[in-house]
Amino acid sequence: MIRVHLPPQLRSLARVDGEVEVAVSEPATLGSVLDAVEAAHPALSGTIRDRATGQRRPMVRLFADGEDLSDAPPTAPLPDAVRSGQQPFLVIGAIAGG
16 A cells, blocks of 8 residues: 555545555556546546646645655656555645745
8 A cells, every 4th residue: 555645735625634545556656656546536636637638737746755756757666665655655735926
């Protein structure tokens, strides 16, 4: 199981508290974990990635074991620590403004 930490606004949409866990078959990739999150919590479809293009939303950042995967391709493998459940996969809402 892969642990996924969502920002508060996405936890509210998904109606969950804290982290969610999703099962992802090997090889566990950036795209497969996002697919699993959206399948388990359909209300999140289109919030992390654009529904039409599959591209990450501009104000969302993705991290795994301290590594910024925000611009990585969907086929990028997840680090071992995330695949084993030792570390969470982080979905972070970026902050902008002046």
